[in-house]
Amino acid sequence: MSETPDTTADTDAQRAALGAAFGRSADPLAEFASTFEQANVDPFELFDADILGARNLAVGSRNKYLTAFRHWREHMAREGRHPACPNEQHVKAFIHRERTERGNNDETTKMKLQKLNAAYEYWAEDPQFPHPHDYNPFKLARSKVAFDGPDRKEPPRLPIDDLRDVVGDVAHLRDRAVIVTQLKLGLRAGELRNIKLPEVSVENEAVRKHYPDLGTHPMLDGRKNTVYIPHNREGNKSKRPRVLPLDDETRRALFYYLLARPDNGEPWMFLAPEQHTQMKRKTVNALWKKAFHPEYDETEHHRAVTSHFGRHRFTTFWRVEQDVNIDLIHYMRGDVVGGSPMDDDRGAMNYYIHTYYEDIEQLYRERMFTLNF
DNA sequence: GGTGTCGCCGATAAGTCCAC
DNA sequence: GTGGACTTATCGGCGACACC
Numbered sequence: 001m002s003e004t005p006d007t008t009a010d011t012d013a014q015r016a017a018l019g020a021a022f023g024r025s026a027d028p029l030a031e032f033a034s035t036f037e038q039a040n041v042d043p044f045e046l047f048d049a050d051i052l053g054a055r056n057l058a059v060g061s062r063n064k065y066l067t068a069f070r071h072w073r074e075h076m077a078r079e080g081r082h083p084a085c086p087n088e089q090h091v092k093a094f095i096h097r098e099r100t101e102r103g104n105n106d107e108t109t110k111m112k113l114q115k116l117n118a119a120y121e122y123w124a125e126d127p128q129f130p131h132p133h134d135y136n137p138f139k140l141a142r143s144k145v146a147f148d149g150p151d152r153k154e155p156p157r158l159p160i161d162d163l164r165d166v167v168g169d170v171a172h173l174r175d176r177a178v179i180v181t182q183l184k185l186g187l188r189a190g191e192l193r194n195i196k197l198p199e200v201s202v203e204n205e206a207v208r209k210h211y212p213d214l215g216t217h218p219m220l221d222g223r224k225n226t227v228y229i230p231h232n233r234e235g236n237k238s239k240r241p242r243v244l245p246l247d248d249e250t251r252r253a254l255f256y257y258l259l260a261r262p263d264n265g266e267p268w269m270f271l272a273p274e275q276h277t278q279m280k281r282k283t284v285n286a287l288w289k290k291a292f293h294p295e296y297d298e299t300e301h302h303r304a305v306t307s308h309f310g311r312h313r314f315t316t317f318w319r320v321e322q323d324v325n326i327d328l329i330h331y332m333r334g335d336v337v338g339g340s341p342m343d344d345d346r347g348a349m350n351y352y353i354h355t356y357y358e359d360i361e362q363l364y365r366e367r368m369f370t371l372n373f
Numbered sequence: 374g375g376t377g378t379c380g381c382c383g384a385t386a387a388g389t390c391c392a393c
Numbered sequence: 394g395t396g397g398a399c400t401t402a403t404c405g406g407c408g409a410c411a412c413c
Contacts, residue, residue, distance in 0.1 A: 272377080
């Protein structure tokens with residue numbers, strides 16, 4: 001533990017005094033324990049069915065969650081509390097027991113906490129569970145126990161108006177095209193730098209005249225204003241290929257960039273400054289930081305905005321703000337939707353893309369956010 | 374001094390291996 | 394079959410360095 005017994009008792013007393021002053025409880029889930037017992041519903045089984053089932057994990061990976069849940073249930077049974085209603089001390093005791101009685105190393109204990117936290121966050125998101133957003137005993141205990149390193153913070157939550165302000169201030173055509181493309185397509189830096197000209201269809205006479213190969217990739221299947229992201233290219237982490245629509249704003253950003261882009265025969269859409277070769281991942285990250293820093297540097301509560309922010313914001317928009325079907329989100333992110341990771345069979349890839357594309361195109365047409373740059 | 378590139382390091386999440 | 398350690402792939406941070 002990171003605290004000595006004296007300082008722990010001291011801060012506990014001070015926190016208790018604050019809680020009393022504000023009418024807040026240090027054990028806010030205790031009142032729900034008996035209801036959970038009577039309901040005879042296993043919240044971990046719901047997480048398994050709703051979340052793990054949707055992720056279609058390998059058996060070994062799913063078992064890691066189930067093992068963590070089983071050990072947690074055993075621990076909470078000894079503590080005499082329903083496993084879905086812990087307080088900070090229950091979690092700290094679990095960490096202690098894992099380290100001492102089970103003899104686990106910290107990596108294993110942290111892994112179990114991560115699985116338990118995933119279940120807790122699922123309960124907190126679901127309105128039918130009583131778990132509040134502003135109390136998470138797993139995160140609280142995790143942050144107060146000294147493991148090897150500091151916790152990973154969440155990216156900042158940028159309202160759309162703030163995002164518009166930043167994008168509106170990006171004057172460089174390439175930088176703006178990169179940021180808009182990542183925000184609207186949810187691409188990783190590696191996937192963005194890997195886009196080749198034939199894999200992008202932009203319906204504009206001037207652009208097509210300048211780049212005759214544009215949009216000629218067979219996986220686009222003649223679809224206009226789209227981009228193909230392969231899953232089997234070095235540097236692309238995704239398990240599935242995807243074709244995504246380009247909305248008006250993305251097309252406009254790409255249009256202005258492509259007309260200014262050096263036409264030196266390089267197949268890559270986004271070129272590095274100066275050398276005009278394939279853009280490096282570091283360069284992608286650097287231009288994000290140039291646009292978003294210092295305003296969105298790392299803070300006490302959030303990590304800094306980097307090139308990964310676009311993918312995070314994209315996922316948050318569709319999953320949280322739009323509550324879109326999880327299969328469609330998996331498709332848009334290039335995650336495994338069902339079955340196993342895909343091989344290189346073009347027929348299978350075409351069928352897979354055809355299954356989801358129409359719904360995705362409708363989503364983009366009707367619900368995609370605007371950046372107003 | 375500003376900008377871009379490179380290599381190294383550590384974190385994370387999922388998959389794999391192996392002892393029991 | 395279970396549980397834990399290890400491996401792999403990807404990513405971001407950071408400092409050193411080169412170039413203008």
